[in-house]
Amino acid sequence: MKEQTLRLSIDIGGTHLRSKLYGLHIPKEHIQPTTQGDLIEFIQSYLNRYPNIEFIGISFAGQVKDGTILSSPNIKVSHLNIKEYFQSRYPNLKLYIDNDLNCAILAESQYHKQPYISALFVGTGLGAGVMENNKIIRGYNNQSFELGHIPYQKAPFACGCGKDNCIELYASGLGVEKWLTYSNSKYTAKDLQTLIDQKHPIALQFQTALLHAIATLITLSNSKTIILGGGVISKNPYLLEYIQKNISTQVMPSSLQGVNILLSSLENAPLDGAGLLDETEFR
Ligand SMILES: [Zn+2]
Numbered sequence: 001m002k003e004q005t006l007r008l009s010i011d012i013g014g015t016h017l018r019s020k021l022y023g024l025h026i027p028k029e030h031i032q033p034t035t036q037g038d039l040i041e042f043i044q045s046y047l048n049r050y051p052n053i054e055f056i057g058i059s060f061a062g063q064v065k066d067g068t069i070l071s072s073p074n075i076k077v078s079h080l081n082i083k084e085y086f087q088s089r090y091p092n093l094k095l096y097i098d099n100d101l102n103c104a105i106l107a108e109s110q111y112h113k114q115p116y117i118s119a120l121f122v123g124t125g126l127g128a129g130v131m132e133n134n135k136i137i138r139g140y141n142n143q144s145f146e147l148g149h150i151p152y153q154k155a156p157f158a159c160g161c162g163k164d165n166c167i168e169l170y171a172s173g174l175g176v177e178k179w180l181t182y183s184n185s186k187y188t189a190k191d192l193q194t195l196i197d198q199k200h201p202i203a204l205q206f207q208t209a210l211l212h213a214i215a216t217l218i219t220l221s222n223s224k225t226i227i228l229g230g231g232v233i234s235k236n237p238y239l240l241e242y243i244q245k246n247i248s249t250q251v252m253p254s255s256l257q258g259v260n261i262l263l264s265s266l267e268n269a270p271l272d273g274a275g276l277l278d279e280t281e282f283r
Pocket residue numbers: 148149159160161162163166168
């Protein structure tokens with residue numbers, strides 16, 4: 001009898017590593033803190049336990065090109081050329097890795113069946129992915145729409161990329177956390193809703209920066225559908241109302257014509273998209 005082949009999807013974000021193994025009777029799900037271990041060792045342990053894994057798709061919160069990780073400020077990876085590392089050891093294994101927002105936009109475009117679609121996700125960081133005519137816009141080094149790192153305002157601390165003026169320092173979970181720590185606040189980024197209710201200056205600067213990031217994405221991408229997701233958005237879905245109410249003050253009217261801004265309906269779009277990375281029409 002032929003052994004059942006298995007497919008492993010991994011989403012590795014700034015805070016959590018989530019994985020899902022398909023092909024068993026019930027998919028096997030796993031979650032652990034990103035800081036817990038090395039990505040190479042994590043994958044190796046799966047391959048040791050399930051040698052019939054034939055596909056691994058990885059959604060990575062960082063810069064990636066052609067199966068190699070270009071930078072990984074928050075995630076421990078002992079071999080950056082991850083695709084070559086595993087495929088040279090397992091010749092029948094297909095391994096794909098891409099930026100987490102590129103994975104998210106793959107899943108969102110499949111869900112919405114919309115050829116002009118963008119995703120902006122706010123979690124530990126802030127990222128965006130853009131698809132036009134069913135192709136991801138990638139750029140020369142697969143770094144198009146690294147929206148979290150557009151220059152915004154100088155902050156008193158540095159971003160993971162090394163600059164001190166990235167919009168991610170204002171409009172992300174880690175950014176809010178850094179500002180709260182800097183101002184010796186008793187609150188954490190988990191208290192965002194309370195802070196917004198209080199009109200706390202750090203919450204107001206978060207909302208303003210988020211609106212600016214979304215307006216920038218709409219203006220540059222000219223997408224028809226804009227999907228908002230990520231941990232901070234899913235825990236604070238009321239932010240959509242603020243965005244929809246105020247976006248027209250930031251975007252010229254013709255760029256907003258026919259545009260829908262929606263919350264993600266998927267539980268974990270980057271993880272779903274990691275499982276689609278071998279669908280060649282998108283690459
Ligand atoms: Zn940055």
